[in-house]
Amino acid sequence: MKRPIVWLSLFVISFIVHAIISWRIGMDIDNSMNAGEIVEIHMTLADPPKPKPLERPPPEDALEFEEEFEIEPPEMLIAPQAVTPPPPDVPLALRADAGGMTGFELANPISALPLGKGFGTAGFGRGIGNALGNSSNRFAAYVSGLRNAGLDVVFVIDATGSMSWAIEEVKSRIHDIVQTVRTLVPAARFGLVAFRDQKDPEFVVRAQPLTFSTAKLRRFLDPLEAQGGGDQYEEIAEGVQAGIEESGWRAGARRIMIIVGDGPPRPGKVSGLINRIENFAAIGGTVSTLDIGPQANPGLIEAQIGRKIDRTLYRNAPLYEFQVMADAGGGDAATLDGDVKITKRLITLIMGEQFANEMRALLEVI
Secondary structure (H helix, E strand, O other), rough: OOHHHHHHHHHHHHHHHHHHHHHHHHHHHHHHHHHHHHHHHHHHHHOOOOOOOOHHHHHOOOOOOOOOOOOHHHHHHHHOOOOOOOOOOOOOOOOOOOOOEOOOOEEEEEHOOOOOOOEEOOOOOOOOHHHHHHHHHHHHHHHHHHHHHOOOEEEEOOOHHHHHHHHHHOOOOOOOHHHHHHHOOEEEEEEEEEEEEOOEEEEEEEEEEEEEHHHHHHHHHHOOOOOOOOOOOOOOHHHHHHHHOOOOOOOOEEEEEEEEEEEEHHHHHHHHHHHEEEEEEEEOEEEEEEEOOOOOOOOHHHHHOOOOOOHHHHOOOOHHHHHHHHHHOOOEEEEEOOOOOOOHHHHHHHHHHHHHHHHHHHHEEE
């Protein structure tokens, strides 16, 4: 009797324990599900995350130019091969089979010049020898030497009162002068020196060093006025000194200085001036002079009064001092040669009076 009661008691106790354990497990599962639902609900109802705004880089400062800039080419465009150009008797480097010239080309408008049969846009052909003579070969060789070595030209100009018309012409034609010479020698540079009389209240000497920039030459010339003077002597010595010492000549380049005026240098300074010019010539420089005074150019007076005059009453030749300066500098002493413009004479003096015939055909287009 006792044994069934014991088994029944154990069964009841086991049932109760099992029920309690099952209830507790069910409660834990229910709590877990409720928590998951709450999390899911919160996940569902929560606002979606906002995308992070794109960060834009700060705007770059706009490029501003205070003024138009100029490009200054390098000082040495062509490696110099000689201190001075070849002498006139150097044979032409390139010759045509028929004895003319090849390899010497000029840009328009020079190519349109009616120099002779066989001349065309490709350069000087056989016909230029027929039109200009045998000196064409020497001219081509000379220009070839300038192209290899480079060309530096400085104009030393009297800026006293009597030179007003000349200053104005140089102002208006400086571009033509530069471009015409660069048709032959692209690596040419130009400089300017203006001189007046001693103790001039504005300046005695003013200089623009050698440059490739035509704009710089214009900026120098535009404010320049012909003023002062009063006697026949001018400070040419001071102008030449500035031209030699302040121009910035290139090593190896052909150096040409052209003095333009209508009065002689001061007597007490002539000796020192000639010595300075001789020293300049000894290092490869050349000094030429252009006398534009009325005594040397009666054609100027005829243009002013509108009729012919007796030219035997005029010197019709450069000042003696201008001739001495040119002799010391190994250059030419020139007048306007019957013309009333100085542009063509300046260009001819740059290339040399020995090539006047060749240059005459070139200068007909300006």
